[in-house]
Amino acid sequence: MRYLTIILFTIFSLSTALAGGGGCGDDHSAGYDPTNTAYHHIGDANVYSIGPWSIPLPCILYAPDEGLDVFSSGKFGIGHHGTGHYAYKGYALYEGTVRRIVDRSFPKDKTEVECVYAKDVEGKEVIFVKYNGKDYKCDNKSTADGGLFGGGLTSYYDFSITKNVVAMFLVFMFLSLMFIKIARMYKARVGREPKGIQSFIEPIFVFIQDEVAKPFLGKKWEKFLPYLMAIFFFILGLNLFGQIPFLGGANVTGNFAFTMVLALIAFIVTTINGNKHYWEHVFWMPGVPAWVKVILTPVEVLGLFIKPFTLMLRLFANITAGHIVVLSFIGLIFIFGNAGESTAGATTGIIASLPLTLFMMAIELLVAFIQAFVFTILTASYIGAATEEHH
């Protein structure tokens, strides 16, 4: 069944490679670019592309000088590779993400442009729109990563319902429906044996309750159990959803911002529920000589912030690294086949990369479970340390 999935995925990808290679810039004649494709597949997009079809998603864009613009990304006339044929209200679509034309005098209604392409300017990739023979430079959206991934604050903010948001909603609805159904089954079958999906979730639930919540949280485990369960199943569901090759590859847990929010929530929960002994231990550790306390306090305060930070980085790094490796192995097929030109090369590529990809995806499944579990157990340990009674 897995082989069938991988082979179908390969055929789909090969067919897109044959159809691709659009754009009128001077860099698309270079052939297959594995780095760019990998980044594109693990990134966010304003278009949900399932195989050869693209589902346009609502764009909610706010520019401080222009105001709020809400429209569907279908207005961009989505071509292959998620690049638009039209510019709308001064925005253009390149490889699935919305860019803004810097020149404010560009026509605001739906104008057909010759092409949207990328060019290397001083080592960074800049998007240009060619309209009436002239090139217009485009801005990328603002990111809160302070310029780490080439982001930083630009002239507009992108609040759209992107692929990741849709994936989060889908997983949220699926989990809600599943757990509401299980709760109803428990009410209807009081005292009887569990049946169906109830018997599938019950061992996992009881495992988290007995091995994670009760040992670490002590007496107050009931108060924090819903939060821990929510974290575990949400991260697990999103990890597994990002692994499915056909559903657009919505890589939510491999997104810096998403894991940052999860870690922030964990930080807020531990800070709010910290009792007197916890703050004493952080700022003025009892039981050690005074000169050691002076050294220990900055270390402990740093540790306050570093612990959620490592939570964020651990989940992000594990999932993203796995995705990049799988995409590189699939990309081997294209490299061997010269991006669709040589079938014999592509067949060799398939024979070489298929076992590797299967092996890597099996490890990815394991990593999905393990990372959800590790996030939950570390959060439980931090909350337990914050609410620990004096012994």
Add this chain to the structure above:
Amino acid sequence: MEVIGFGLAAIGAGIGIGLIGGRAMDAIARQPEAVGDIRANMILTAALVEGAALIAIIVGFLIAQ
């Protein structure tokens, strides 16, 4: 230069997880009936060590940009 850093991080992960695995094997040899508990703790600790190595790779990657 940064690729040397990535390689060193991978070596660190390899040594760490290798030590965990080795100690886990010793523990299973001493007490074969505890194999379930030992296996669970081994996987958990390996995930934490791997997390440290991957943090090194990602931070190196970000600084290299």
